[in-house]
Amino acid sequence: MKYKDLKLTLSSSPHAHSGCxxxxxxxxxxxxxxxxLIAAVWFFGPRALSVTVVSVIACxxxxxxxxxxxxxxxxISDWSAVVTGILIAFVCPVNLPYWxxxxxxFFAIVVVKQLFGGIxxxxxxxxxxxxxFLFSWPSLMSGNWNKPGVSLPMTGAVDxxxxxxxMEALAVGQLPSESLLELFFGRVxxxxxxxxxxxxxxxxxxxxxxxxxxxxxxxxxxxTVAVLAFIFPQGGNAPWEWAxxxxxxxxxxxxxxxxxxxxxxxxxTKNGQIAYGIGCGxxxxxxxxxxxxxxxxxxxxxxxxxxxxFFDKLGRPKRFGARKGGGKK
Amino acid sequence: MAHSFFGGVHPKGYxxxxxxxxxxxxxxxxxxxxxxxxxxxxxKPLVSIGDRVTVGQKIxxxxxxxxxxxxxVSGEVVRIGPRPAPTGTYxxxxxxxxxxxxxxxxxxxxxxxxxxxxxxxxISIIREAGITGMGGAGFPTSVKxxxxxxxxxxxxxxxxxxxxxxxxxxxxxxxxxxxILRGISVIKTILQPKRTVIGVENNKPQAIAALRQALxxxxxxxxxxxxxxxxxxxxxxxxxxxxxxxxxxLPAAVGCAVFNVATCAAIxxxxxxxxxxxxxxxxxxGKAIAKPCNLLAPIxxxxxxxxEAAGGFASQPYKIFVGGPMMGIAQHTLEASTIKGNNALTxxxxxxxxxxxxxxxxxxxxxxxxxxxxxxxxxxxxxxVLRDLEALEAEHVMDCIxxxxxxxxxxxxxxxxQSFRTGKKLLRDAKAKEGKK
Numbered sequence: 001m002k003y004k005d006l007k008l009t010l011s012s013s014p015h016a017h018s019g020c021x022x023x024x025x026x027x028x029x030x031x032x033x034x035x036x037l038i039a040a041v042w043f044f045g046p047r048a049l050s051v052t053v054v055s056v057i058a059c060x061x062x063x064x065x066x067x068x069x070x071x072x073x074x075x076i077s078d079w080s081a082v083v084t085g086i087l088i089a090f091v092c093p094v095n096l097p098y099w100x101x102x103x104x105x106f107f108a109i110v111v112v113k114q115l116f117g118g119i120x121x122x123x124x125x126x127x128x129x130x131x132x133f134l135f136s137w138p139s140l141m142s143g144n145w146n147k148p149g150v151s152l153p154m155t156g157a158v159d160x161x162x163x164x165x166x167m168e169a170l171a172v173g174q175l176p177s178e179s180l181l182e183l184f185f186g187r188v189x190x191x192x193x194x195x196x197x198x199x200x201x202x203x204x205x206x207x208x209x210x211x212x213x214x215x216x217x218x219x220x221x222x223x224t225v226a227v228l229a230f231i232f233p234q235g236g237n238a239p240w241e242w243a244x245x246x247x248x249x250x251x252x253x254x255x256x257x258x259x260x261x262x263x264x265x266x267x268x269t270k271n272g273q274i275a276y277g278i279g280c281g282x283x284x285x286x287x288x289x290x291x292x293x294x295x296x297x298x299x300x301x302x303x304x305x306x307x308x309x310f311f312d313k314l315g316r317p318k319r320f321g322a323r324k325g326g327g328k329k
Numbered sequence: 330m331a332h333s334f335f336g337g338v339h340p341k342g343y344x345x346x347x348x349x350x351x352x353x354x355x356x357x358x359x360x361x362x363x364x365x366x367x368x369x370x371x372x373k374p375l376v377s378i379g380d381r382v383t384v385g386q387k388i389x390x391x392x393x394x395x396x397x398x399x400x401x402v403s404g405e406v407v408r409i410g411p412r413p414a415p416t417g418t419y420x421x422x423x424x425x426x427x428x429x430x431x432x433x434x435x436x437x438x439x440x441x442x443x444x445x446x447x448x449x450x451x452i453s454i455i456r457e458a459g460i461t462g463m464g465g466a467g468f469p470t471s472v473k474x475x476x477x478x479x480x481x482x483x484x485x486x487x488x489x490x491x492x493x494x495x496x497x498x499x500x501x502x503x504x505x506x507x508x509i510l511r512g513i514s515v516i517k518t519i520l521q522p523k524r525t526v527i528g529v530e531n532n533k534p535q536a537i538a539a540l541r542q543a544l545x546x547x548x549x550x551x552x553x554x555x556x557x558x559x560x561x562x563x564x565x566x567x568x569x570x571x572x573x574x575x576x577x578x579l580p581a582a583v584g585c586a587v588f589n590v591a592t593c594a595a596i597x598x599x600x601x602x603x604x605x606x607x608x609x610x611x612x613x614x615g616k617a618i619a620k621p622c623n624l625l626a627p628i629x630x631x632x633x634x635x636x637e638a639a640g641g642f643a644s645q646p647y648k649i650f651v652g653g654p655m656m657g658i659a660q661h662t663l664e665a666s667t668i669k670g671n672n673a674l675t676x677x678x679x680x681x682x683x684x685x686x687x688x689x690x691x692x693x694x695x696x697x698x699x700x701x702x703x704x705x706x707x708x709x710x711x712x713x714v715l716r717d718l719e720a721l722e723a724e725h726v727m728d729c730i731x732x733x734x735x736x737x738x739x740x741x742x743x744x745x746x747q748s749f750r751t752g753k754k755l756l757r758d759a760k761a762k763e764g765k766k
Contacts (some may be wrong), residue, residue, distance in 0.1 A: 002637075003633055003636065003642075006649075006662075008648060008660065008661055009647055009648045009659070010417075010648075010659045010660075010661055011659055011744070012659075012744055012746055013655060013656050013658070013659075013733050013746055014655045014656065014733030014736050014737050015650055015657060015659070016340050016493060016655060016733075017683055017737055017739075017742060018338070018340075020740055021684075021686045021741070021742065022687075023686070025691075075687060078686075078687065118689065119689050119691055120689045120692055264691055266692075267694075268693075268694035268707060269697055269705070270698070273694075312705075317335075317703040317705070319725060319728070320574075320576070320701075320702045320704075320728060321563075321576050321578065322575070323575065
């Protein structure tokens, strides 16, 4: 035997892999969120950046700290804590005090994610759960929205000029004072990651091109909201105008593109995903029309998160080769 | 849905490593012929140590689901006993020292035509020639043919070769299309199908062109889109006919029979030349191989001889497997030898070693989308980890064809196929226990 001392690895097939790992996917999500961050810095100044960075560092720290304390494998290399950190920052007002943000990061990473077993095992979306948790301080979360175009410093006074958000107008059946174009580019008040539709759509394109997500959830979600808003316009507004404002206002695009598509908390089958998107859309409209908060996206997605077991069953593919009307031949 | 099957993935091909290399014969000094070449009953040796044998002489046979084995070189039987087999175990084998002369067995009988031969006689010729499916599983071809008699309306010839790296079928289709077509004519005579289709993935334009020239109306030539596992039996049937083989059933249940192109060429050799299945084209490839190539190797050629014929190793191999990367079996030694179903030996170098990833499922659903059998691999895996036999059955673990599409795309690199093999065994063992009670 010439080749006697070969050290060969033995393993079950397949011996090939797409190269697309959890870390690669999460990094792609971070990249897809970058345009929205740039838009936020453009309209709100450097504080948008510092809030995001603080949130990311806090999330990664809590992820590392919890798993180190519990003597578990370190999971920070999968980048999921980074994504959570960015998303938590994005759903907050830009003037939110840093300490509140860090408490929210702790809640998302430790309580919502790690206590349930870590990545892949949480029931609800950590970032949205953190946002719901932040409503324990209602005045900080929806009291004074900064006016876009007024640059905020990283530290110091941050609540000088405030403005109403489009959602506040829509909640009472009025069209917002901003034009649709301003909404599209993001010259509006609101949570700072959700303002620019253009930036979020660029992110969507990137996620589609890199095959991180498909159009199934965003399209069924947005489509349902558009159709329902078109059929049931409020305050005597023109249906198409009302529907467009509903689509472009508030957290809908951020929610439909980045939150509802979160792998762990959305269904795994094609049909399940479409049904889930429709469910999110219906709940969003119901909460926006009849809820006590002006925005309904985050609660709609959180409620739907709790139902994915049902949607996984609903979308189960038909068994290959099964005869009509029966499971077995 | 024509020309399409459920799920699937697009692994990188790497066929350019060896696809330009003509099939070249090699002449090993010894061959080790395994008595268990396929599922079913193993053969019993018909020769003893010291016997002189000639090429094509029957040296092992058995009862039941079994195809005989033949000497692939002429020379002397030097050893009979357990030897390493590609399956990773030791299996009863006959070792023959070649005299280098390749003297043909005098009993072999050539035929000019098959006129006047009944289907049963043709099937018996194919059985005696030891022909088994050469694309993978290695099911005895004579059994496939006789079980398909009267039931098959569509014969599918599988030239998909959807596994990355492998080019042996591609080369065969380019170099010997007329042998494939003569083999097809024999199959048609036996099964009398209404339709005969040759399916080739359209990344092999030269093979398609060569077959088209040789066709002469013998069969339809259908270029298939490049998508793994296009060449899996059930998926090929679905893509070409739209029919789905029922769970646990055989292709004959939906009126189909599938034969690999190399099997067709072997049928041609057996029926017209009288030559049993004693050699086959094997692709020796991978980044660790100095000169990737296609070899015409006698059955029983050791993997060491294959690597030597391909110029040896260019770099330290990290993993070596028979077959392609999606379904190939990893080897622990190069002492094992080729069997009739071995279409390739792929050698990975250190550059192919993957980075480690924590195996936590993130419910991305890529496995569900990729599964060509409509299974939900993430839930199957959970059932196996929990040893939940009821859930394994409810998730149809036995339907899994082990193609590897799910594990290929899994972001957490969970060894899903390994998990399902374990799951199948758990279920089989439980059923066997129940049967004993």
